[in-house]
Amino acid sequence: MRERSCALVVVGNEILSGKVQDSNAYFAARELHQIGVALARIATIPDQLAPIAGEVSYCSRNFDFVITSGGVGPTHDDLTMEGVARAFNRRLVVHPELERLIRKHFHERSVGAGLKMAEVPEGAVLNEAGDIRFPTVQIENVYVLPGIPQLFEAKLRALSSRFAADPYFMRAIYLTAGEGTIADHLNDCMRNFPELMLGSYPRIGDPDYRVKLTLESKNAEYLERAFRHLMGLLPAEAVVKTE
Structure with a gap:
């Protein structure tokens, strides 16, 4: 790449x-x-x-x-x-x-x-x-x-x-849970997928979600594996939507 x-x-x-x-x-x-x-x-x-x-x-x-x-x-x-x-x-x-x-x-x-x-x-x-x-x-x-x-x-x-270089691929997860609740899950994901670019962005005052997570990689297959791993860790009831 x-x-x-x-x-x-x-x-x-x-x-x-x-x-x-x-x-x-x-x-x-x-x-x-x-x-x-x-x-x-x-x-x-x-x-x-x-x-x-x-x-x-x-x-x-x-x-x-x-x-x-x-x-x-x-x-x-x-x-x-x-x-x-x-x-x-x-x-x-x-x-x-x-x-x-x-x-x-x-x-x-x-x-x-x-x-x-x-x-x-x-x-x-x-x-x-x-x-x-x-x-x-x-x-x-x-x-x-x-x-x-x-x-x-x-x-x-x-x-x-x-x-131009090879493009980035991205997935996003929107959560009602705060960063303190999901921090251990994010750390786990990074231990298992150290080359992943994982961002966590709190949102203040938005009734729809509290945190947006972004997962990025130039390897689409690697990204999908990391996404599935993280989704398996996060509390299902806190996930508003994914992109």
């Missing part, structure tokens, strides 16, 4: 200060999970070169691929591209195709600030981004995406086919 891991590096003082609510991490986690990729790390860091370079370097070495979000515009605090270049000990160079696209985009207007967006780490490649005008920059296993949610989401969707 194909296993792939990803790290997401969110860059922006505005996220850390609470001025902007980040939605890209939630979107990435959901989209990557749907294509069978484990999002194993989310780091939110300031608009500073050393933290960007350090985090990208660490993630690039420890995960199959890395996605960055934010810090790629034309202003003084857009430092992601330079930070990524530093992570790989490369210099920034103007990419001729990006320069052409930026000059075309700005037409007769001043392109001075905009040309900053044509600077990429030496050796970077461009990936088509669907209907988005500007392609996505890739350096080794790092993909540099904008922080604007509409652009981030469109670019991630355009890249999803190259990230």
Whole structure:
């Protein structure tokens, strides 16, 4: 089975200060999970070169691929591209195709600030981004995406086919029993099925159920065996429904 891991590096003082609510991490986690990729790390860091370079370097070495979000515009605090270049000990160079696209985009207007967006780490490649005008920059296993949610989401969707791994299979169990009542059963299930991803999510104030359990695996047969095992442990009268 194909296993792939990803790290997401969110860059922006505005996220850390609470001025902007980040939605890209939630979107990435959901989209990557749907294509069978484990999002194993989310780091939110300031608009500073050393933290960007350090985090990208660490993630690039420890995960199959890395996605960055934010810090790629034309202003003084857009430092992601330079930070990524530093992570790989490369210099920034103007990419001729990006320069052409930026000059075309700005037409007769001043392109001075905009040309900053044509600077990429030496050796970077461009990936088509669907209907988005500007392609996505890739350096080794790092993909540099904008922080604007509409652009981030469109670019991630355009890249999803190259990230895809074997899918996850899932079953769900809804219970009227509380977590304290079923904890021993969950522990038993994990002892017998250690590779199972088992989640327990309490629900407060819902008249229909108190806990939702999710069981996930990339092996459908393994998942079904774990599901049947756990169902045999849980009190039948507490099970509201399964999915």
